[in-house]
Amino acid sequence: MTFEIDRRNLLQMLGLAAVSGSALSQASFAFAQETDSVTIGWPSDVPSWDPNLRFVPDAQPLFKMVFDQPLDQSPDLKLIPNLITKWELKSDGLSMPFEIRSDVKFHNGDPMTMEDFRYTFVERIKSGLKLDIANSWRTLTDIEILSPTSGVMKFSAPTPTAPQWLAFLGSYLVPKKYVESVGPEEFAKKPVGTGPYKLVDYQMNSRIVLERNDDYFGTKPKIKRVTIDIIKDPSARTAAIQSGQVDLTVNIPVREAERLGKTEGLTAEINPFTRLILLQMRNDMGFTDKAVRLAAHHAIDKAALSKAFYGGAAVPLSVPATPGTPGYLPDYKFAYDPELSKKLLADAGYTADKPATFKLAATNGQFPSDFDIARALVQMWQKVGLKVELEQIEYSKYFELNRGGKLPEATLYSFDNATGDPEIFSGYLMNPKMPFGAWKGQEIGDKILKLFVEPVYEKRIAGYKAVAQEAVETGANIPILQSVQTLVRKKNLNYVKYGNAWVLGSTMSWS
Amino acid sequence: MRMFATIAKLLVKRVLTAIPILLIVSALLFCILRILPVDPAAMSLPPNATVQEVEAMRAEMGLNLPLYQQYGIWLNKLFHGDIGRSIHFRQDVTSLIGSTLPATIELAVIAMGVATVFGLAGGLFLFYVRGTRAEAAMDFLSILLLSLPEFLWSLFLLLIFGVFFEVLPFTGRLSPGFERPVVTGFLLLDSLITGKIPTFLNALEHMILPCLALGIALSPSLMRVLRSSLLDAYQDDYIQQARLRGLSEKRILIRHGLKNAILPTLSLMGVQFGFLFGGTLLVEIIYSYPGMGNLMVDAIRNADLPIIQGAGLTYCIAVLVISIVVDSLYLILNPKLRVR
Numbered sequence: 001m002t003f004e005i006d007r008r009n010l011l012q013m014l015g016l017a018a019v020s021g022s023a024l025s026q027a028s029f030a031f032a033q034e035t036d037s038v039t040i041g042w043p044s045d046v047p048s049w050d051p052n053l054r055f056v057p058d059a060q061p062l063f064k065m066v067f068d069q070p071l072d073q074s075p076d077l078k079l080i081p082n083l084i085t086k087w088e089l090k091s092d093g094l095s096m097p098f099e100i101r102s103d104v105k106f107h108n109g110d111p112m113t114m115e116d117f118r119y120t121f122v123e124r125i126k127s128g129l130k131l132d133i134a135n136s137w138r139t140l141t142d143i144e145i146l147s148p149t150s151g152v153m154k155f156s157a158p159t160p161t162a163p164q165w166l167a168f169l170g171s172y173l174v175p176k177k178y179v180e181s182v183g184p185e186e187f188a189k190k191p192v193g194t195g196p197y198k199l200v201d202y203q204m205n206s207r208i209v210l211e212r213n214d215d216y217f218g219t220k221p222k223i224k225r226v227t228i229d230i231i232k233d234p235s236a237r238t239a240a241i242q243s244g245q246v247d248l249t250v251n252i253p254v255r256e257a258e259r260l261g262k263t264e265g266l267t268a269e270i271n272p273f274t275r276l277i278l279l280q281m282r283n284d285m286g287f288t289d290k291a292v293r294l295a296a297h298h299a300i301d302k303a304a305l306s307k308a309f310y311g312g313a314a315v316p317l318s319v320p321a322t323p324g325t326p327g328y329l330p331d332y333k334f335a336y337d338p339e340l341s342k343k344l345l346a347d348a349g350y351t352a353d354k355p356a357t358f359k360l361a362a363t364n365g366q367f368p369s370d371f372d373i374a375r376a377l378v379q380m381w382q383k384v385g386l387k388v389e390l391e392q393i394e395y396s397k398y399f400e401l402n403r404g405g406k407l408p409e410a411t412l413y414s415f416d417n418a419t420g421d422p423e424i425f426s427g428y429l430m431n432p433k434m435p436f437g438a439w440k441g442q443e444i445g446d447k448i449l450k451l452f453v454e455p456v457y458e459k460r461i462a463g464y465k466a467v468a469q470e471a472v473e474t475g476a477n478i479p480i481l482q483s484v485q486t487l488v489r490k491k492n493l494n495y496v497k498y499g500n501a502w503v504l505g506s507t508m509s510w511s
Numbered sequence: 512m513r514m515f516a517t518i519a520k521l522l523v524k525r526v527l528t529a530i531p532i533l534l535i536v537s538a539l540l541f542c543i544l545r546i547l548p549v550d551p552a553a554m555s556l557p558p559n560a561t562v563q564e565v566e567a568m569r570a571e572m573g574l575n576l577p578l579y580q581q582y583g584i585w586l587n588k589l590f591h592g593d594i595g596r597s598i599h600f601r602q603d604v605t606s607l608i609g610s611t612l613p614a615t616i617e618l619a620v621i622a623m624g625v626a627t628v629f630g631l632a633g634g635l636f637l638f639y640v641r642g643t644r645a646e647a648a649m650d651f652l653s654i655l656l657l658s659l660p661e662f663l664w665s666l667f668l669l670l671i672f673g674v675f676f677e678v679l680p681f682t683g684r685l686s687p688g689f690e691r692p693v694v695t696g697f698l699l700l701d702s703l704i705t706g707k708i709p710t711f712l713n714a715l716e717h718m719i720l721p722c723l724a725l726g727i728a729l730s731p732s733l734m735r736v737l738r739s740s741l742l743d744a745y746q747d748d749y750i751q752q753a754r755l756r757g758l759s760e761k762r763i764l765i766r767h768g769l770k771n772a773i774l775p776t777l778s779l780m781g782v783q784f785g786f787l788f789g790g791t792l793l794v795e796i797i798y799s800y801p802g803m804g805n806l807m808v809d810a811i812r813n814a815d816l817p818i819i820q821g822a823g824l825t826y827c828i829a830v831l832v833i834s835i836v837v838d839s840l841y842l843i844l845n846p847k848l849r850v851r
Binding site: 037039041045047048054055130132135185188201203204206207209225229230231232233239242243244246395396397399400401403428433434435436 | 548550556558559561601670673677681683796799801805806
């Protein structure tokens, strides 16, 4: 039996190939670069286009292009005016008079007013809509409108981080008139903000297309059209930037970023930002003894972890704050000293026959190299005589396990705080009433709770610095590294680098 | 006429059987997801929610009721077309599934088409070269194809055609700049309905790599089953009789051999299509394809139980529909089944 291709079959096949070839070439996709547009490969989508609805740190740069926050942050994370031009938190922390711009328009042409402020932060929350910002503005009782451009935020308890929260998760201004007329569902489908771009096309989990808002009150973006391709798989993001299908992408593996950085026409960066990698510690079970907690900390070679998993770019940390933020202690170093670890364990009565044991939980894939770091930690601890069992957990179960007191002694965790404020680092991580930290020790907890209502900025920052150091020295917290964001872009695409890893199309330009 | 009557009878029978199957699957899904150590109430609030707020949410969601009552409430809502509300997206699950399902159906149908073409052509070729050296080589090739899962094919094809040759797109359903018509949600169909031929071609281009990845991964088993079915069919007397009647080998193969050998292949295709429908998750993630697989990955990552339940039920319905279609095709292709 033979398989024959006769002349007629061959001609048929060639004909088909020619037809499909010509058809596809007509529809060919554009790799060519246009100077007034940019395509970004982004790893995640927005949960909804209602920006008050859910807190998702990775979605903030996307929201910031369509909506505005009352206050903004400069690239070095300082609070700067935006929709609000002046603000002053009163010395008791119970009220904050503020003034707004009078020249801001929403994308539908409606002017922004104090009514929109009151609606976003008070009325929407009180209406019973399930909005995540309801939790961040729990103490806000009202916004008193004094004039068309001035008002006062009133709080039921001192709220020292109110200004920070005006530039943080979920605090985006929405148009009262429009939302009330179309309803929240329709608003999420056709969002209207005051931001530098308008949303012109959106396909969930695939693509966001933004077009410049030519009536924008602030600096007008140089790029007219920003396309965001949602590419969740890091390998596909790597391929997309390498092939030129996107002009910029983030969060690809460090090794790939380093490789692509050497490719012609591309440049790569590994940027540390305001995200901590730390160990959430319990104060009971195998960690009841402070000596074991400290021995575990002294045994960690953070520089080696940074070199092995983040190309040396992740900064080893001694306190739960990132360099450059107000709560950071640049002169304080917690020593890597395995010999001291062994001594602490020996002094506490632990031997090779009777080793200190505990469990470590870690996610796998929640942040780059998380499970690899956990495995390396287990090896480091083994070297000093700590017997550690590693277990994998899902990030979505972290809060549930923590609430139920079911987390093990240590959990490898990543914590994002775009504001850089120490309340949202040390405060949230060690407040025993909040679900973030596993530490329930009352001594540190009481100090933290006092700082939550401390309205004097300098006193508050000094307090957090002291409590952060105390937490580390008592083994209540083991900060490990400052997390990094890898970013690869075309060499002639410029952007502004933010200390909190925001990547904004509105700051981009071609050269 | 008799054929249509038999098919209609089968349809009625299968739809009636499908109802208890769906009920059992829905109960299993509901119970399994409730046993998981995940608190939907806590998941639906931001992390800084207080314990009291979580408890209030739990009561509001009916999570403090006995499991059978929770299931009863859920089932009642299901009969009224309400699958629930997504915890993460805070949208109706029905609308989320409705907006992503057409993309997955489109992907699965075309991928099945690719698998069928490769599978049938490969199977016929394997049969043609039986007993020759080429058979061993083809055998080796089919095992090689079979041993690579679809996500590896996805990455491989993406690197070859997307990165190395830069000839095919691999993100999303359309290139930037193409208008996306929305009529039925099936992009290829919608672009044809609205007469947007460049959009149609561009969408088709975007489907080449994911469909090839899925199709290539499925085709080897079709090849092998077809080949062995043909070998079995050629042992039967009617093939010899056809040869004695002087029919050409090509005619014998198409009119007699293939017609009989196709039935087991069809059966396998039905099963594979069911798997394919539920197995697009990784391919959709790699190619940023906005289908139900992509949604499901989000749901799993966020422990979004209502979406997982809704998607699970949708997969179950899809598998039931596919099995009914395959059984109907069986009746059309095999007259012996109609007599019984």
